[in-house]
Amino acid sequence: MQIQQTRPGGVAEAPAQLKLRGQASVQGKNKSRQPVAMDRHPNVARLERWALIGTAQQRIAHAQGGEQALGQVWGELKRLERQLSQTTSAGGEIVQRLRTLEEKLTSQDAPLTDALKPRLLNGAGSRVHYGVDHLELLTAKPTAERLVLAFPVSNSAVEVLIPAGAQGQEVIKRLDQALNKEQIQARMSEQGKLELSLPEAQRRKLDEPVLISGEGIRIPAGNPVPVKFKQHPGQLSLLGEGLGRGEIKQEQRRLHKLLGEIEQSVRELKQFRQKMVQQLDKVKSRSQSLKLDELEQLQSKLSSQLKDGGFAGTMAGLLAQANVSRQNVVALLA
Known part of the structure; x- marks a missing residue:
């Protein structure tokens, strides 16, 4: 083992020199890295x-x-x-x-x-269009009705109030306003039937059965009824x-x-x-x-x-x- 000689009463300078060399080395590396990083930026x-x-x-x-x-x-x-x-x-x-x-x-x-x-x-x-054959909502009824349409896919629901005697475009307008938050549009088809459409990315909402409940003649109070819309x-x-x-x-x-x-x-x-x-x-x-x-x-x-x-x-x-x-x-x- 080699022991470094020191002056009497002095302190060995080697550690200090090593520290300085280490700092200089780090600084040198940092300086050398800076232009590299700048050069790489345009490449990225x-x-x-x-x-x-x-x-x-x-x-x-x-x-x-x-x-x-x-x-x-x-x-x-x-x-x-x-x-x-x-x-x-x-x-x-x-x-x-x-x-x-x-x-x-x-x-x-x-x-x-x-x-x-x-x-x-x-x-x-791009939108997908659906209709329903066994649920007639556009004809007038003598009493007011309340409908709740629940969409299991999004775990959400909307409520629609249909006044007594309302029919055709008046019902369509109320459905369209209520379904708007679900990105669903309600329209009347050329055949005078209810037509629903929604963005293709949301199509699962109507591909799967919709749970409809409410109070009225068409949907009596009770458990929700699953209704399948047909594309x-x-x-x-x-x-x-x-x-x-x-x-x-x-x-x-x-x-x-x-x-x-x-x-x-x-x-x-x-x-x-x-x-x-x-x-x-x-x-x-x-x-x-x-x-x-x-x-x-x-x-x-x-x-x-x-x-x-x-x-x-x-x-x-x-x-x-x-x-x-x-x-x-x-x-x-x-």
Whole structure:
């Protein structure tokens, strides 16, 4: 073992020197780390930007999927159009074919809604419609009634008071006001029946039985009665049902209308996709020349556009900005 020599009465300086060297070492490390952290900051921002661009590219791919789905429906309807021009009746095979196609392309995670609209263009505005056959609320009754509709899914309930003699639109208005807090709308269908709709994300509220209780003629006091609301059939199912009943002329008109709507939706999807691709290409080509604050603004703009899938508004914005100068990349996505 080596013992360090010291001066008489003195204190060994080695610990002090070690401490100083340690402090200097820490300070040196901190100094060396600072520029590294500053250098890394733009890299993090760049990674975040590319993640957003990747999300946009994924949405563009979804738009392509919507175009393909609309193409399948268009092809099937054109085939059906030719068949109907050669016959005065439609067999069960046609009805089943339409129903199968609807189940494939308009389910909850499919690219189209039951109205054959692209789910991307609808964004959060897509709604599901329901009716009920065995509960008549729109006819007048001689006494006032009180209804309580409980939704087990959300563990919530609403109360509706229907005055004596109220009917039709007056009852609809009261139901709509009461159900508003559940994001449910009440409307009268073309057939004069009660129709409820709600956002697709909330559809479980009406997919499962609703517990209805109250005081009156339609719902007497007592234990809640489970009532099952039935989702309305989609456009393809309605077309098939009409053909099955032999309403050829009427359903031919529906078919022609659907073909026109599908062609319009395809144009909108294609236009959106092309514009979005152009904007992303411009952003990529000029990303190296952007300053850090501009890069952060660009990320914020792109993130807000992709939020909630608001494709219709984004498309309108891009079309409006078609002639913007290339010098302001941020404004390209404003």
